[in-house]
Amino acid sequence: MPTAIAVTSADLVLPPTDPGTPQAAVLPAPGTQPLDASVADMQQLLARYGHVVVVCPASDPAPVEHRLRAVRGLLESDRIALVRTDLPPLGAAVLVRQLRQLAGCDLSPGVLASAARLLAHYIYAGAVLGSVSRLDRVPVGLGSHLKGWFPGAHFAVLAGPTPQMIRLGKSEESLAGPEFATELLLARGQLQTDWPASTLAPGWGIGGRPQETPLPGASPGWWGTGKLVEFAAYLPDLPVLYQLVSSVRRETCHWCAMDLIGDRCGFCAAPVAGHPVPTPARDAAP
Template identity: 75%
Template sequence: MPTAIAVTSADLVLPPTDQQTPDAVVLPAPETQPLASAVADLQLLLDRYGHVIVVFPSSVPTATARRLHAVRSLLESDRIALVKSDLPPLGVAVLARQLRQLSACDFSPGVVATAARLLAHYIYAGAVLGSVAKLDRVPVTLKSHVKGWMPGAQFAVLAGPVPQLIRIGPGAEPPAGPEFVTQLVLARGQLQTDWPAGSLVPRWQVQGVQEAPLPAESPRWWGTGRLVEFAAYLPDIAILHQLVSSVRRETCHWCRMELIGDRCGFCSAPVPTAPATATAPPAGRHGPASRVP
């Protein structure tokens, strides 16, 4: 039985990529469901799937984050992973779908949960904005802020993996993109522009474009409703599987879950670092001996 992947709103559920991609579970908002019902529902998920990984943007309302932690605490369960992502909402939706794909593979729940941080580095998430005047999640210069108030100005902003911002205009180059084949998903807000399809597709090795509804959280994340959000990502499950498989696995010293990276996805315990030796080894002819990370 695949590990259950849950999200905090229905607009974070993208269509499956194939018949093997499991559906996501949508957790109701706190204002629509009593705490007791939320606890009971999550217990049923644990009984059915064994483990639950909840994926949500770091920008969710405080009440939503508190509800997630309260339910996990009341269940006293180490089988619930809360995966908070700093990606924009559409990027989080892409990440959740990739974890759904991986959950149907031969990976343990701990590896799937900790794969989120790895996969986020391969999601190029951004937006075309009609203004950057209220954008506070991506570094913006004072000059860009001033231009953000000018009528008709449009900006291409990349939130990750490396933040970038350009003003769209004649001769402007798009943000530096991925060096691998991608697919692109678009979510249109109140801004009318075809810039992502016209400029990103030919330069970002995009082999396919899909459209999705704009997540409700996106205008708040980007500081404006005048936007078109986009995310380029690795679509091939075989490549995702190879990427995750190539990373060294550890066992959490606290809850014994399997993991990749430096922190457990279920209990958040860090991987212990090796104690420093009292005496450094002698340097060779070509300098200090290198250490494999």
């Protein structure tokens, strides 16, 4: 029985990569559903799948996380994992789809939940912005903020895995891209530019034409402007994802006895004593 992947917004559910990719359960926002209904929905997921991994972006409003923790507390269940991610909206949606792909494999719920942190290292998420004057989620200098007020200024910003920003047309700099084969996903806002497809994709060695998807509703707020084109480069193939996750040493959580990879349990968040935070080696990437 596959582990259920649940999300806090429909924008986090991208079209499946193949017919075998499981769907994700969309949990209604706290303002649209009473607490007892949220508890009942989670009970149904647990009854059907056994374990539930909920992906909750760190940018979600505080009541969203509070509701999830209240549901888990009322159910007194150790079979619900709350996975937080700092990725921007499109990158978070890519991460969710990768977890959905892996949910259909023979990975245990604990490994699947703790794999989110590993997979995030291999998602190159960014955007082309018409202004960075209100960008506060990616470190940029004061000079860039001031330049963000200039008419016509465009910036390419990489949020992760390593933050970076360049001003387009004024520098020979380029965004540091992946050193392994990826595909590129685009989501267009109000900014008219083809730079991600015409310049970024060839520079990063992206195979084929970038795919496009509607802009997530949370993207303008995350990036500080609606004048943007969001992008994410990612590993698309399930065999590669599976090999990446299954090659990491597994541990057993000393608190809840779940299997895990890395330094922290995905279900109870208990740390693994004596183990540093794993940083995936770039030369080990496919």
